Amino acid sequence: MSARAERESEELSAMAAAPVAPASAAAIASAPAPAPVRITLPDLDMKYNGRNGQKWVTLAQRTLKAAYLGKHLTEAPPMEDAYAMDIWDSEEALIMNWMIKNMEEEQKDDYLLVNIVRDLWKEINKSCAEVHKYFRVYDLREQERKLKQGSMSISSYSAKLKAIWRELDLLFPAGDRDHPSYIREVTYRTIQFLMGLNPEYEVLRSQLLHRERFPTLEEAISELQGAESRKTISTKGSGTTTSTTVVHLAKKEGQSNSNSSAAQTTAPQQPKASPKEGNTSDLICGYCRKPGHIKKECRKLAWKEEQVRKGTWNPGQHKKAYLASEGEETQPSGKKEEDADLQKILQMQSEVNKLL
Known part of the structure; x- marks a missing residue:
């Protein structure tokens, strides 16, 4: 080892062996105090109402322990240390306000004037007595x-x-x-x-x-x-099929209804059939009293008016002439059948007479 290395080693040994002078009380007093840590406690899931004491106590104790404040429930404050006492009082006020906040309105008045967390905790635990x-x-x-x-x-x-x-x-x-x-x-x-x-x-x-x-x-x-x-x-499988079918039927019905509505809207309205175009079996002429036509269409009345205009109208003669001009078409069906029967009878009587 060289002389320089030996000298450096001796200096380091001397520095390590030298005693450290303690700090003076004035220096300690003048040192700034560390700022207290600000803590926020979450609200509980329920509020204390006097009947749920056991459950509320359990939730409150668990929350305070999670925030390292559980010691306030059972321990006494550190009276010998002024700085620690200030922090303790600050935490006490925080816990007191938090507890009162998590109570129902009718319970707050009973504990509002209590200033120590440990005393408040004892009062609440009394409410959880055996009865x-x-x-x-x-x-x-x-x-x-x-x-x-x-x-x-x-x-x-x-x-x-x-x-x-x-x-x-x-x-x-x-x-x-x-x-x-x-x-x-x-x-x-x-x-x-x-x-x-x-x-x-x-x-x-x-x-x-x-x-x-x-x-x-x-x-x-x-x-x-x-x-x-x-x-x-x-259920979802059957419900999907059913709902799909229902939707399909509903759409189909909706399209049918829309098509019919559109047809009713766009199709022109058919004019009502006149008595001449429709069923004429219920029509009765007001002049000749025959079915199948109305007075306005009556040929007998039209023939009469034609004869009156010509000046040749004679009620007795013209009735026979009108019937002759109309022929069998104007005769009632019952009259035609009677004439046919009469012709058969006359023919049979003729043949009998020939035999005699």
């Missing part, structure tokens, strides 16, 4: 008994039941999972879930109840969700 706890258990059991699937899906129905059971577990924490009471409660919840299903799942429900090994709640939910999915796919 209130058993009342809440009764209320939850009543909700559990009345809850039916109805229009809900299997997932929504099971989620509502699980929410009730979670709150029951908060009021009465579960013990040993191998204990008979716990096993009995789990079995009861599976049966309660099956009881609330719609009648369309009766076959699958009966199969689950008659199994040699009784299924767990999650197993029952899983099988019913599978049956619900298969039913939904089947």
Whole structure:
């Protein structure tokens, strides 16, 4: 090692061995204090109303612990450190305002004048005393008994039941999972879930109840969700065909209606048939009283008017002349038949006379 390297090594060793002088109290006092961290607490999913104390307490405690403020619920403030005490007071005010904000209006007045979070927490926990706890258990059991699937899906129905059971577990924490009471409660919840299903799942429900090994709640939910999915796919398939057919028929009917409407709109209206063009069997002449024509078209009246204009009109003579001019066409059909019968009779009488 060279002389220069030895000298540098000695200097470094001397610097490391030299004691560091402590900072003076005045320097510490003059140092700027770090700014407190600003914290924002989210609103809870429910507001405290005096009857949901256990659930509200659980949600509030979980939120404060997530923000590293859970110590304010049970610990005393750090009285020996002024700076830490300032931060503590700031956090206390933040938590107090947050708690009051998450209460119903009728509950705020009871806790508005409390200034310490720990005291407020004790007051709220008193509302969750045994008498209130058993009342809440009764209320939850009543909700559990009345809850039916109805229009809900299997997932929504099971989620509502699980929410009730979670709150029951908060009021009465579960013990040993191998204990008979716990096993009995789990079995009861599976049966309660099956009881609330719609009648369309009766076959699958009966199969689950008659199994040699009784299924767990999650197993029952899983099988019913599978049956619900298969039913939904089947319903969508048939519904698509039906809806397509209905739409096709509706379009066809709409086109038919539009075509008929267009035809009625664009087609010219046919003029009403005159009595001469239409059926004349119901017409009766007002002059000669014969069917088949009207007075305006009566040939007898026209013949009479022609004779009157010529000045040769004679009612007695002209009637015979008119009938002769009309011939058999003007004679009634009954009269023609009578004349034919009379001719046959006269012919037969003639032949009899020849034989005699």
